[in-house]
Amino acid sequence: MLTKSGPTLADGTKVADLVNLETREVQMRTLSDPELYELEMERIFGKTWLLLGHESEIPAQGDFMVRDMGSDSVLVTRDKAGEIHVLLNVCSHRGMRVSTVDAGNTQIHTCIYHGWAFTTNGSFLGAPVEKECMHGKIRSKAELGLKKARVTLYGGLIFATWNIDGPSFEDFLGDAKWYYDMLFQRSDKGLEVLGPPQRFVVRANWKAAGEQSAADGYHTLTLHRWLGEVGNYSHVKDKDSGANDLTQQMYGVEISSPHGHALRCQDLARKIRRLTGKEPADLTPEERFRVLPPPGMTADMVPQLLRHLGKEQIDVMASMPPQVGGIFPNVLFAFLYLPQPDGSSLGAIALHTYVPRGPDKLEFTNWVFVEKDTPADVREKMRKQSTQLLGTTGMVEQDDSDTWPHMTLAAKGAMGRKMTLKYQAAYETGAPEGWPGPGIVNEGFTKDDTQWHWWQYWLELMTADTDA
Template sequence: MLQKATFTLSDGATLDDLVKRDSYEVALRVMSDEELYKLEMERVFAKTWLLLGHDTEIPNAGDFVVRDMGEDQVIVTRDRNNEIHVSLNVCPHRGMKVCTAEAGNAHAHRCIYHGWAFRPDGSFIGAPVEKEQMHGNLLTKDKLGLKKARVEVYGGLIFATWNIDGPSFDDYLGDMKYYLDQLFCRTDSGLELLGPPQRFILPCNWKIPGEQSGSDGFHTLTLHRSLMEGGVMGGTPESIYDNAPGMYGVDVSCEQGHSLRCLEAAQTFKMFSDISFEGKSVEERLQMLPPPGITKELIPQLFNNLSPDQVEQLATIPPQVGGLFPNILVAFIFAPRTDGGSSGALALHTYVPRGPDKVEFVNFIFAEKDAPEQVKRDMLQNSIQQTGTSGVIEQDDADTWPQIMRNARGVVSKDITLKYQALHGHERPEGWKGGGLLYPGFTKDDTQWNWWMAYYNLMAEA
């Protein structure tokens, strides 16, 4: 097995004691250990690419939103040249927040403490009483800007990293780009963030929701049993485990730790169960059942923006849920409505660390920008009713994770291991066009183990 540089915690535990690569186990103590948390902030959150928002939030020059990269707060801005910048929200003068609002428009961010001012691109304008040179005599103005992160905009999604010379964004996405394009880059005008994200705090470590976002499909059957009871997913309350709706598909993943569950609608949802794609062309399939978030008017746009193979997958077995390492959940799901429609729900979450025992759940809700207004309205409602703060699916997750957290503090419990031993092994389905590590059939632990391996690899690098 690959040997890597690692670390030793003060009680002698090494990374290999925590993430047991030989037996596919992770010690529960990783969820509560404070030393480990500090290392994660350095080796994961200050190193990898992080999702901060969407460019439709800041459409005009000077628009900004304040977001978090781990526990470091940043200002995400658009400048006059239409470029997006991510700058640390820390005044280099005395450490005050330069920006005290969560969103707005400003062509200069002036610190309220002593008045040092900065442009949307983070560059230093000056300090008050210019003739007195209150920025000092030692450093020139070009050295006094806000600390800048490296930025990449993909499908309108704003990513940033402090790892200025680290892996490119394309290397970060790896083979997942083929699948993610089908969600984020499929229409002419792209996605639109429908409003500021929902935000709320959960009393648990970021990795508890994090590892679940590595495509834990299996929990759906039990934790989200109400989806079956409510008649949304196939099966009855009595036959949930026999029918196992939504468990069969193709889980796609990669060594970067990202994954997506590709699911056929007919296999998952009761209302689609009589739809047969047998012998139907891609165009016919799209007309019969457009993928989540796509309306019939938008179907021609799919062919403009995606390859024929990508459109075929989206029409047949679309990626629906999964996540990007380290802390992003993707839920682009069919969402049957009580009024009979199904326009889908498109949501991304980030799980932002707020200390070893707290995480901020940030819920971004989207629709296609070119979708009709009523569809956007329906989709907003679908996403709010299913995901996030009051979402009937994710209420149950939010109540479960803090209880795992509580266990992780027990002196005996902390050495219990999380087990990822229900493994399928990579297997390429016949005729499958996309790349990556592929796991067809019943959803198992492979993708989540890949998440932990991505974690291991970053944590092993000082």
């Protein structure tokens, strides 16, 4: 049922009332309600731009992979001209899945049920026994192709949406694109995947993971405290306190977006001092890059940064670069500086998506990336450490994927579903003086603002006026 203020659930609750904008609280039933889940498939996953993979996963003509846009299976294909298409994996004849495998190479996609055949761009070729015209004469062949999504490539990443006439991908990213370009549009040849993504199923609502991807830094201090005790940061001590480096990682700049995108930018000053013995202010951005290249890059790749990014972006990259964040609704990215025992730093690049599989189930997908110019020995180290930390069996993700099911179970309880998620630690600082980048910018110890803006955009989409 729809009202002017959005949907009303079967028990009479308006979706608009699930989020209290004054107290910055969200009812926990949002993490378990089947009605909400069905609305999300239409209003969020049926409308927004969704990450499906990277073009390097399907490099050759005829390559394809099967991915999901919310609850819909799709074929991601590369045609003879090299163009990428995203097609609903539902045969236009009787609704059978056209492809029942995860990936492959073919010039013709044939449904196993009645043999209807489709090209790599989704056009209908025909049915067996052509002279009998088994597709009938009511609809033309041109009308019987696979349903096509709108597609864009960004830094080689494949995004698609069912909202054919909706906002452009650039409009969807908004101000956040200025920062994302530092990660995905920074080099001559771009990123590539190190093999197919890792995937596993978690018994949790997708939003438990999705809202964390909106730059939740605070949980690192407790859930991932081992990073400072026995992990990568355990041997990095503060020269004044002698304590490990982890707490200091919570300070920096956070960027929010009205569209729920988020980034955490962390100060490199202490790392630069440790590596050079000099004050960062006394070094040019190029000099800082030579001793501490961005994650995934080597010192000899630094000139590529200068070619692809503007001066203000270079200044941010060399001092307070984005390292973790998310793209609404279900993407997390990590471009991390991982301290090594010898005092050096290794880059790790990973992207996650949290694909809905029902009100209490998600599929966790993890890609490990390197720059195409990365030397073989460095890419192997990156692959190993990225997988150990951020992979499906990685130590960080074992922590995270343990919390989300508990939240989902709690949200099913008679009392638990009435409790609220709270985002009341709000910034009172604003942007640092002279900060050149756009967006909703704040500095200091990590707060709840980025995640709260994620929920605000969720609410905006869920309560938007639509046709019944």
